[in-house]
Amino acid sequence: MALLPQIKRSLKTVLHAPASPVATLLGTSLQLDLSRELARLQSELRQTMPENPAAFGYKVYSQADEDGIIDHICGRLGIEHGSFVEIGCGDGRENNSHFLLLKGWQGAWVDGDPANIAAIRTALPVSDRLRVIEAMVTRENVTPLLGPEVSRLGSLDLLSVDIDGNDLHVAASAVAAFRPRVLIGEYNAKFPYPMRVSVAYEPQRAWQGNDYQGASLGAWVDALAADYGLVCCNLAGTNAFFVRRDCLGAFSNFSPQQLFQPARFFLTALQSGHPPSLAFLADSLRPGSNSKVRGIPK
Numbered sequence: 477m478a479l480l481p482q483i484k485r486s487l488k489t490v491l492h493a494p495a496s497p498v499a500t501l502l503g504t505s506l507q508l509d510l511s512r513e514l515a516r517l518q519s520e521l522r523q524t525m526p527e528n529p530a531a532f533g534y535k536v537y538s539q540a541d542e543d544g545i546i547d548h549i550c551g552r553l554g555i556e557h558g559s560f561v562e563i564g565c566g567d568g569r570e571n572n573s574h575f576l577l578l579k580g581w582q583g584a585w586v587d588g589d590p591a592n593i594a595a596i597r598t599a600l601p602v603s604d605r606l607r608v609i610e611a612m613v614t615r616e617n618v619t620p621l622l623g624p625e626v627s628r629l630g631s632l633d634l635l636s637v638d639i640d641g642n643d644l645h646v647a648a649s650a651v652a653a654f655r656p657r658v659l660i661g662e663y664n665a666k667f668p669y670p671m672r673v674s675v676a677y678e679p680q681r682a683w684q685g686n687d688y689q690g691a692s693l694g695a696w697v698d699a700l701a702a703d704y705g706l707v708c709c710n711l712a713g714t715n716a717f718f719v720r721r722d723c724l725g726a727f728s729n730f731s732p733q734q735l736f737q738p739a740r741f742f743l744t745a746l747q748s749g750h751p752p753s754l755a756f757l758a759d760s761l762r763p764g765s766n767s768k769v770r771g772i773p774k
Contacts, residue, residue, distance in 0.1 A: 510746040514541065517711045517740075527728035529717065530708040530737065535748040537574035540712035542660070546572060546634070549658055549707065549717060552726040558633030559583050561622055561654075563613050563646065567595040569752040572636040572660055572715075577606060578760055581633075584625045588612035588639075599754040603761040613639065614679040615649040622650065632656040638715075640683035644674055644691040648699050657720050659704060665713035665739035667692035669732050697732045706732050712743040 514533075521531040532548040533541025550558065560583035562573045573583060582605040587593055593610040600606065607628075611621055626632050635656040637647040647661050666687055667673050674691035675681065683689050691699075696716055697706055704718040707727045719727060759765055 506745070507747055510743060514711060514743060514746060521711075525728070525730055525734065528708050528730060528735070529727075530711055530735075533710055535746060537570060537748075537752055538572055539570055540714060540744045540746065541710050542572050542715055543575045545708060545710055545717060546576070546658075546660070549719065550634070553633075553657060553719070553723055555633050555657070557581055559629040559631060560634040560636065561625060561632060561650075561656075562586065562636040562638075563618075563650075564636075564638035564640070565592070565596075567592040568599070568754050568757070572638075573634070574752075574757060576634070577757055582606065582629065583634075584609060584622070584629075586611055586613060586622070596754070600758050601761050603763075605761055612680070613646055614642065615645045615677065616679065618646055618650045619653040622654065626654050634658040634660070636660040638662045640689055641675060641681040642677060642679075644696055644699055645677045651700065651703065655703070655720060657723050659700070659718040659720075660715050661696055661718070662690055662714055663693045663696050663709070663716045664690040665693070665709075665737065667694070668738065669697075669736040670694040672698060693732060693736050706735055709735055709737040711737055711740060713737045713739040713741070714744065 518531050518533070521528050525531070529545050529548045532544050534544030535541055536543040557580040558576070560573045560576055560581055562571055562583065563586045565571045565573070565585035565587045568574060568585060573581070573585070584607040585596065586609045588611060590610060593608060596608050607625055609621070611617070613621065632654045633656060635647070635650055635654065635658070637643050637650070637660070639646065643662050647659060651659055664673070664687070671692050672694040674695040675688060693709065693716055700718055704720055705724045707717050707719050709716045
């Protein structure tokens with residue numbers, strides 16, 4: 477089914493259409509097309525690599541299908557209420573650990589944008605389950621910055637890095653220090669595996685909105701090969717998922733060539749219900765709250 481051209485046309489139409497019943501209808505049609513395309517890609521993956529975690533993706537608060545992939549990976553590892561650090565958490569409404577917090581996890585959100593941190597602190601109560609840190613993370617400061625948080629958590633189950641630039645450099649330093657069981661890193665899907673490219677490290681690097689961003693999947697795999705194995709890439713081609721080598725027995729052994737996913741950034745336009753907020757998370761973090769998501773199927 478050749479949906480991609482149709483999706484691209486729908487995206488352009490919706491982005492340029494004024495608010496009207498017609499625009500609303502076009503938006504609904506686009507969401508249907510995106511849902512069908514994601515389902516088609518997952519169906520193909522189940523036929524060729526049925527054990528690939530990317531076949532189990534879905535979106536709740538993640539950018540694309542990462543929430544379901546994380547849930548599936550953690551289910552295989554037997555992690556129910558784990559610990560995380562997310563570097564590049566944004567304003568909290570769309571990231572890889574919002575959904576985990578709702579399910580009872582604990583951890584830290586880190587972001588270098590003062591406006592993002594202010595929005596989070598305004599919306600959420602102070603809680604021992606979530607520490608919020610305003611900082612530009614570098615490979616030099618990541619260990620002293622996050623060391624106290626990891627010590628507080630006892631261990632680190634999941635680390636997510638999405639800073640649109642020095643991702644690989646920062647992640648490599650962080651995994652050497654903290655050895656999380658699961659690492660999620662944004663990769664530059666413009667470059668197919670096994671091509672190896674990475675931005676030159678500059679502590680104050682800021683993304684300029686072009687393709688000089690992050691690192692290719694090949695560069696990620698090479699840098700982490702001694703201690704981590706790639707288990708999947710999400711179907712939007714935005715994030716790679718690695719598991720510590722002593723935990724890889726829970727996963728089938730697919731090559732990075734098989735696991736690579738190209739850039740399908742249009743899938744990030746897929747919505748999950750109404751626009752996201754921090755309201756449910758605020759409820760769950762209040763003392764004495766029993767507001768947690770339960771019974772998620774694996």
